[in-house]
Amino acid sequence: xxxxxxxxxxxxxxxxxxxxxxxxxxxxxxxxxxxxxxxxxxxxxxxxxxxxxxxxxxxxxxxxxxxxxxxxxxxxxxxxxxxxxxxxxxxxxxxxxxxxxxxxxxxxxxxxxxxxxxxxxxxxxxxxxxxxxxxxxxxxx
Amino acid sequence: xxxxxxxxxxxxxxxxxxxxxxxxxxxxxxxxxxxxxxxxxxxxxxxxxxxxxxxxxxxxxxxxxxxxxxxxxxxxxxxxxxxxxxxxxxxxxxxxxxxxxxxxxxxxxxxxxxxxxxxxxxxxxxxxxxx
Numbered sequence: 001x002x003x004x005x006x007x008x009x010x011x012x013x014x015x016x017x018x019x020x021x022x023x024x025x026x027x028x029x030x031x032x033x034x035x036x037x038x039x040x041x042x043x044x045x046x047x048x049x050x051x052x053x054x055x056x057x058x059x060x061x062x063x064x065x066x067x068x069x070x071x072x073x074x075x076x077x078x079x080x081x082x083x084x085x086x087x088x089x090x091x092x093x094x095x096x097x098x099x100x101x102x103x104x105x106x107x108x109x110x111x112x113x114x115x116x117x118x119x120x121x122x123x124x125x126x127x128x129x130x131x132x133x134x135x136x137x138x139x140x141x
Numbered sequence: 142x143x144x145x146x147x148x149x150x151x152x153x154x155x156x157x158x159x160x161x162x163x164x165x166x167x168x169x170x171x172x173x174x175x176x177x178x179x180x181x182x183x184x185x186x187x188x189x190x191x192x193x194x195x196x197x198x199x200x201x202x203x204x205x206x207x208x209x210x211x212x213x214x215x216x217x218x219x220x221x222x223x224x225x226x227x228x229x230x231x232x233x234x235x236x237x238x239x240x241x242x243x244x245x246x247x248x249x250x251x252x253x254x255x256x257x258x259x260x261x262x263x264x265x266x267x268x269x270x271x272x
Contacts, residue, residue, distance in 0.1 A: 002270070002271055003271060047270055047271060048266045048267050048269065048270025048271055049266060049270065051270075071270075073266045073269050073270050074266075075265065075266040078263060079261050079262060079263055079264070080261070080262050080264055080265065080266050080269050081259060081260075081261055082259070082260045082261075082262055082269055083257065083258070083259045083260075084256075084257070084258050085255060085256075085257050086255065086256040086257070086258075087253075087255045088253045088255070089253060089254050089255065089256060090253070091254075092254075095254045095256055098256040099256055102256065102258040103258055106258060106260040107260070109260075109262070109269070110260055110262045113262055113263070113264040113268055113269065114262065114263050114264065
């Protein structure tokens, strides 16, 4: 989650930050443009069990109330339970984006960790229109 | 329903005995005049007059059986009054209330929703947490 190169593999974006509470983080495109499609602030970091951060598009309508993402990691013998809780979503369309995005990212992460390879097709290709529409908002004008 | 007919309906309803007559017929239709008198504990002549007013307003009707008349409710004028004098004023408010309810419930559902997703991975916390 916190490694820029690995997150680029399973997420299609690089998560870039020093992951210290109070620091910013960016969810940067890997096409060399350096455009961040999501930005936020690290609120809590307790590696490797818990990470809380704000999560907003750069043009967020309501920057005072960004959504908040919490990752928790709970080990149990040889497996771990990874939970993402995405709170304070701005509305139905953001909820739909979260419902499309997180399973794609986590499935790819699961494949990478268990097999050494991400899925043969990027899972977000299956909701490419939604993804493209979201990213178009952040394209340079 | 024209004004004259409506006047007759409201006049017919404007009397407690006649409203009781309607209630009795609502409880059990097809009563004879004698049965209605016994039910209301009133003299036959008095009940006959009230029944005549209700009939004039078309609120009750009767069928003959031999020398008796069996009385029945006619719900049409009351329904017309409901449409004309109640629904007309209530419907816009009821619609507004329903719309308020719908929006309130929708807002409750969509206002700052939370999405939760859980995955189980054959891995370690260190590998998941810091890849």
